[in-house]
Amino acid sequence: MERELLLLGLLRQTDMHGYQLHEFIHRNMASCVDLKKATAYYLLDKMTESGWLIPTEEQEGGRPPRRVYQLTEAGESAYQAMLRENLSTHYEARFTGDIGLAFLDSLPAEEAVNLLSHRRTALQAELDAAQTVPPHVGTSQLVIEHLVRHLRTELDWLDEVIRRIEPRSEQENT
Amino acid sequence: MERELLLLGLLRQTDMHGYQLHEFIHRNMASCVDLKKATAYYLLDKMTESGWLIPTEEQEGGRPPRRVYQLTEAGESAYQAMLRENLSTHYEARFTGDIGLAFLDSLPAEEAVNLLSHRRTALQAELDAAQTVPPHVGTSQLVIEHLVRHLRTELDWLDEVIRRIEPRSEQENT
DNA sequence: TTTTCCATGTAACTCGTTACATGATTTC
DNA sequence: GAAATCATGTAACGAGTTACATGGAAAA
Numbered sequence: 560m561e562r563e564l565l566l567l568g569l570l571r572q573t574d575m576h577g578y579q580l581h582e583f584i585h586r587n588m589a590s591c592v593d594l595k596k597a598t599a600y601y602l603l604d605k606m607t608e609s610g611w612l613i614p615t616e617e618q619e620g621g622r623p624p625r626r627v628y629q630l631t632e633a634g635e636s637a638y639q640a641m642l643r644e645n646l647s648t649h650y651e652a653r654f655t656g657d658i659g660l661a662f663l664d665s666l667p668a669e670e671a672v673n674l675l676s677h678r679r680t681a682l683q684a685e686l687d688a689a690q691t692v693p694p695h696v697g698t699s700q701l702v703i704e705h706l707v708r709h710l711r712t713e714l715d716w717l718d719e720v721i722r723r724i725e726p727r728s729e730q731e732n733t
Numbered sequence: 734m735e736r737e738l739l740l741l742g743l744l745r746q747t748d749m750h751g752y753q754l755h756e757f758i759h760r761n762m763a764s765c766v767d768l769k770k771a772t773a774y775y776l777l778d779k780m781t782e783s784g785w786l787i788p789t790e791e792q793e794g795g796r797p798p799r800r801v802y803q804l805t806e807a808g809e810s811a812y813q814a815m816l817r818e819n820l821s822t823h824y825e826a827r828f829t830g831d832i833g834l835a836f837l838d839s840l841p842a843e844e845a846v847n848l849l850s851h852r853r854t855a856l857q858a859e860l861d862a863a864q865t866v867p868p869h870v871g872t873s874q875l876v877i878e879h880l881v882r883h884l885r886t887e888l889d890w891l892d893e894v895i896r897r898i899e900p901r902s903e904q905e906n907t
Numbered sequence: 908t909t910t911t912c913c914a915t916g917t918a919a920c921t922c923g924t925t926a927c928a929t930g931a932t933t934t935c
Numbered sequence: 936g937a938a939a940t941c942a943t944g945t946a947a948c949g950a951g952t953t954a955c956a957t958g959g960a961a962a963a
Contacts, residue, residue: 561829562951568836578914591831598951600916621959623915642840645833646848649855652826652887655735657765657879659819662742663872666816674820681823698837705831705890712886713826716879736923752942772923774944795931797943 562594563602564645567630567638570612576625577603590689591702603628611637660720668726675721682717686710736768737776738819741785741804741812750791750799751777764863765876777802785811834894842900849895856891860884 565588569580581599584592603626606612611634614626630638656678663671689706743754755773758766777800780786785808788800804812830852837845863880 561832564836565832568832568839571839576914582913588835591828593827595952596915597917597953600914601951620913622913623958625914642833642836643848645830646837646840646845647851648830649852649859650828650830651859652828652883653767654765654824654826654876654879654883656819656822656824657876658735658739658742659816660875660879661762661871661873662738662816663820663875665742665745666820671820674817677821678823685823685825697835699835701834701837701894702828702831705828705834708886708890709826709828709883712882716882720875750942756941769924770943771925771945774942775923794941796941797930799942 560641561645562592562598563606564638564641565592565594566599566602566606567611567634567641570628570630571635571638574615574627574629576617576627578625587695588699588702590692590706606634606637609633609637663724668724671724672721672726675717675724679714679717679721682710682714686714734815735819736766736772737780738812738815739766739768740773740776740780741808741815744786744802744804745809745812748789748801748803750801752799761869762873762876764866764880780808780811783807783811837898842898845898846895846900849891849898853888853891853895856884856888860888 565584566580569575569583575583577596577600580603581594581596584594584599603612603614607614607628611631612628613631614628616624617627618624666674686707689703689710692703694700695703739758740754743749743757749757751770751774754777755768755770758768758773777786777788781788781802785805786802787805788802790798791801792798840848860881863877863884866877868874869877
């Protein structure tokens with residue numbers, strides 16, 4: 560449902576065709592959404608059938624005609640409803656990486672630390688990337704900042720986990 | 734894949750049947766995983782076909798026989814591989830609630846604050862619930878603590894967003 | 908001239924959920 | 936005797952991804 564909201568929200572600002580929408584999202588929102596082409600086309604078709612969008616075909620050269628989409632009134636109210644729904648509800652996050660944590664004790668401490676350090680590297684990289692994203696206009700900036708906050712918390716957390724399971728030998732060897 | 738890891742991890746500790754597994758997860762891990770019955774049965778069948786589990790039928794009374802599952806050696810190595818995979822990779826989180834944020838400016842500030850306050854209430858409730866969960870044994874406790882940390886960050890974040898979009902009139906009216 | 912980009916589409920598949928059905932057994 | 940629990944199962948659906956196919960246009 561939030562993917563539809565995304566498409567509607569973008570189309571409300573400027574009319575676009577599928578390829579363009581996908582491109583835009585991929586370029587400017589890759590850090591927070593990953594909408595595949597197939598999904599974009601599928602949703603646009605569906606929303607057209609629902610009467611939320613009207614496509615206009617633009618022929619240019621010998622390639623497949625662009626279908627530029629425009630919100631209808633029904634589309635606008637769908638947008639309004641979804642936006643309110645989205646803003647007012649709290650979506651629970653599920654951390655798929657936590658199931659491993661629950662079984663951490665079935666590994667020798669040293670190996671556990673190694674594995675988690677690997678995770679840490681990837682996490683750090685994502686954080687670096689997020690912090691390097693050029694500032695966005697308007698409230699899109701909020702999304703970036705949210706991500707950065709989240710990643711910082713994750714990093715802190717991971718460091719604490721590593722510290723906790725680190726074997727004593729670390730100190731003895733020093 | 735993490736659901737399989739979960740089932741294998743539990744079965745490695747004690748042999749159980751499907752109903753029992755579902756019950757256990759529902760009772761003790763509801764805050765971090767939600768594994769439906771149908772999914773549990775499906776995965777157990779699949780993993781049995783893969784040769785990771787051997788079921789033993791236990792007839793008791795006139796009800797459907799319990800299928801108690803036990804890890805095979807192949808199951809054990811699958812578990813080992815998945816655990817390492819899970820621990821060493823960083824899974825990116827997607828916040829479905831962020832798409833609304835990106836379009837926040839299409840609403841009057843006052844309404845936006847109202848909607849987000851609603852979200853805040855639900856978030857606070859989940860945080861309260863997470864903080865009230867009785868302490869878990871071993872590293873399962875880590876999962877709870879992770880959730881609490883995450884929710885605290887979310888709450889902080891949400892408060893800041895609300896503060897930022899709060900209309901000036903608040904001060905004027907006081 | 909070969910590669911990349913533009914622009915669409917679709918069939919098959921995965922993962923998981925929903926919503927049922929069955930029928931004995933225990934609890935109120 | 937009604938309701939909840941035990942214990943399984945399955946058919947249908949939904950959302951999304953993968954992996955293709957097409958074919959002209961622009962760039963290397």
